[in-house]
Amino acid sequence: xxxxxxxxxxxxxxxxxxxxxxxQSPIGKFSSNSIQLLFSVIVREYPRADQxxxxxxxxxxxxxxxxxxDSVIAVFSDIHSNLEALKAVIEDMDACGIEQRYxxxxxxxxxxxxxxxxxxVRSMRCSIIQGNHDAAAGTDIxxxxxxxxxxxxxxxxxxxxxxxxxxxxxGLPVTIVAGDHQFVHASxxxxxxxxxxxxxxxxxxxxSFQERSVCFCGHTHVPAIWHQSAKGKIRVAKGTxxxxxxxxxxxxxxxxxxxxxxxxxxxxxxxxxxxKSRRVEFRRVPYDNETxxxxxxxxxxxxxxxxxxxxxx
Ligand SMILES: [Fe+2]
Numbered sequence: 341x342x343x344x345x346x347x348x349x350x351x352x353x354x355x356x357x358x359x360x361x362x363x364q365s366p367i368g369k370f371s372s373n374s375i376q377l378l379f380s381v382i383v384r385e386y387p388r389a390d391q392x393x394x395x396x397x398x399x400x401x402x403x404x405x406x407x408x409x410d411s412v413i414a415v416f417s418d419i420h421s422n423l424e425a426l427k428a429v430i431e432d433m434d435a436c437g438i439e440q441r442y443x444x445x446x447x448x449x450x451x452x453x454x455x456x457x458x459x460x461v462r463s464m465r466c467s468i469i470q471g472n473h474d475a476a477a478g479t480d481i482x483x484x485x486x487x488x489x490x491x492x493x494x495x496x497x498x499x500x501x502x503x504x505x506x507x508x509x510x511g512l513p514v515t516i517v518a519g520d521h522q523f524v525h526a527s528x529x530x531x532x533x534x535x536x537x538x539x540x541x542x543x544x545x546x547x548s549f550q551e552r553s554v555c556f557c558g559h560t561h562v563p564a565i566w567h568q569s570a571k572g573k574i575r576v577a578k579g580t581x582x583x584x585x586x587x588x589x590x591x592x593x594x595x596x597x598x599x600x601x602x603x604x605x606x607x608x609x610x611x612x613x614x615x616k617s618r619r620v621e622f623r624r625v626p627y628d629n630e631t632x633x634x635x636x637x638x639x640x641x642x643x644x645x646x647x648x649x650x651x652x653x
Pocket of ligand 1 (some may be wrong): 420443471473559561593
């Protein structure tokens with residue numbers, strides 16, 4: 341199963357080649373202004389979780405399946421009730437022969453199939469952590485700070501999920517540690533506050549809490565690799581193709597989004613990671629997004645939740 345990472349993009353660049361020397365243009369060809377605009381849109385969509393939840397979330401670090409030096413793992417996030425994208429990603433993982441899988445949360449929200457997606461993820465018997473949409477759907481937290489698209493998505497989801505399903509979501513941990521790897525939905529800086537890592541300062545904060553050499557996250561729906569050198573210098577690379585992590589320092593891998601990509605590509609995104617070679621492969625998987633859009637519209641969810649998938653924003 342190991343060749344899945346190294347063989348698909350044999351001549352891919354290293355992270356050093358993709359990294360820019362400063363933070364002025366952090367992700368490849370995009371200008372800093374366009375990146376800031378992109379992230380400002382994202383941030384408006386995601387309110388911080390607050391401390392008004394009806395019952396405390398389980399924020400403990402939970403044991404996960406052991407990761408060895410020979411492990412190749414699949415890490416996926418932000419499914420957002422998109423059943424077609426989730427099924428396509430699972431088929432791709434199966435085809436790659438990857439059995440060790442980690443879900444970084446936001447299973448629900450926005451889309452029309454929250455219950456089906458939740459049950460499908462649970463059936464995978466993989467390690468699962470909580471995202472902000474899972475926390476909102478699993479509790480009665482106020483949604484007034486959410487954008488209309490997100491708010492209606494959560495209200496719809498709360499009605500569609502059973503009481504045990506909602507209990508499952510609110511009981512999920514917000515971080516997992518496995519070997520030399522950590523997993524979190526947003527940032528290790530107060531994980532249940534769902535802080536974004538979209539600039540150098542936020543990355544610095546995250547890394548100050550990262551105790552292992554590699555951490556995986558989602559939340560922004562934009563795949564990327566952040567790296568902090570042993571001297572503390574932080575760089576970021578666009579999450580595309582296949583990249584080998586440098587030895588030394590710490591890396592934060594944003595695995596992108598299965599069901600709501602926001603990096604200009606319509607395909608579902610997830611990551612394969614070869615622990616021995618430290619190679620990261622960003623997998624892009626096409627799926628039937630027109631069916632997903634029709635379901636969203638038929639469910640009377642906000643049209644923007646469907647248009648976003650079509651428009652590839
Ligand atoms: Fe999300």
